[in-house]
Amino acid sequence: MKILRVIPSMDPKQGGPCQGIRNSIPAQEKLGVINEVLTLDDPASAFLKQDNxxxxxxxxxxxPYSYCSGLKDWLKNNLERFDLIIIHGLWQYHSYTTYKIWRELKRKSRKAPSIYVMPHGMLDPYFQRAKSRRLKAIRNWIFWKLVEGNVLNKTSGVLFTCEEELLLARQTFSPYNPRLELNVGYGIQPPPYFKHIHSADFLDSCSGLDHKNYWLFLSRIHPKKGVDMLINAYTQLEQENPHLPSLVIAGPGMETAYGKYLRKLAEGKKIYFPGMLEGNSKWGAFYGCNAFILPSHQENFGIALVEAMGCKKPVLITNKVNIWREIDEGNGGLICDDTVSGVKNMLQKWLNFSSDKKLKYGENSYKIYQSNFEIEHASYKMIEAFKNNYNYERTVIN
Structure with missing residues (x-):
């Protein structure tokens, strides 16, 4: 099987989808599956040179629509080389254009590949309901009626990373009638074994933090991640408990208006902003933290969250993180509402636990990772889903 992944960008700063691709391709190669990526990035981009x-x-x-003049011709000249296409993400030029060229090929040839859409949480109703996104919500509704509805409803099927994402997607737009809905799962590569250089590089990257008593947030700095809510909850808690662990907030985006607002909000607090962490520094941050916190208002999967679980760290999250059910059922962490009071109460509850109980949560977190989110398991599940639906698709999708 040969798969083409179509995505606007493979820049790590763009978040989870490109990292998910980087995680899954090596694992699928072990199953005999060949992948190529088609991206609208500048070929001279340095971040493209790291992959094998x-x-x-x-x-x-x-x-903002990521228009690329060469996309149509590339697709027309190359689509027939592949057995299957996965469109990663929505609302940009790559999604409808790939669907359109595939549809043209489908009318001419029975040898056209299968084509699936992986929305990566972009069908979550949060994006249509958030007050800060009213204009974008109107735009998306128009796009749905004119363009994206066809991409979702007339391709071979839609791929979801977890059951919660699948269920939420049904609430957002209409008509929503995909031919197939497949929960194919998601996973990460196993974290590297801990080395002292991990801690050393992290402490070098996090100026002012000279100890290991800290909580960690590591993700893209964006309003939907609830970082302002976390800082406000932390500030309230610090007034009641002066021996509170420090808080490390790591990730790209601190140069944005929101990032600058967070710095101002955190002035005078034991809060550190090391920026985006990669390599040894990132793993040092994971291995050294007391707990990993992700207070998102919307989170489709959370690769950094699962990386923390792979490092045997307990996780403290909101019930807007789509894999919260798996974490809750496995006692791998604490779950709260996405409010300041919800986060504060969760952190206070965590503080009150004994050291042994905290350690047990970390052990449970690792077990959840092993059972649900190891990349080999997720890759096998995805490929089996494609194989099981191959005959159906050849019969129905005309």
């Missing part, structure tokens, strides 16, 4: 699989970079793209 084929990346066809045909950009750069332009504007």
């Amino acid at each position: 699989f084929i990346i066809n970079a045909i950009g750069p793209s332009n504007g």
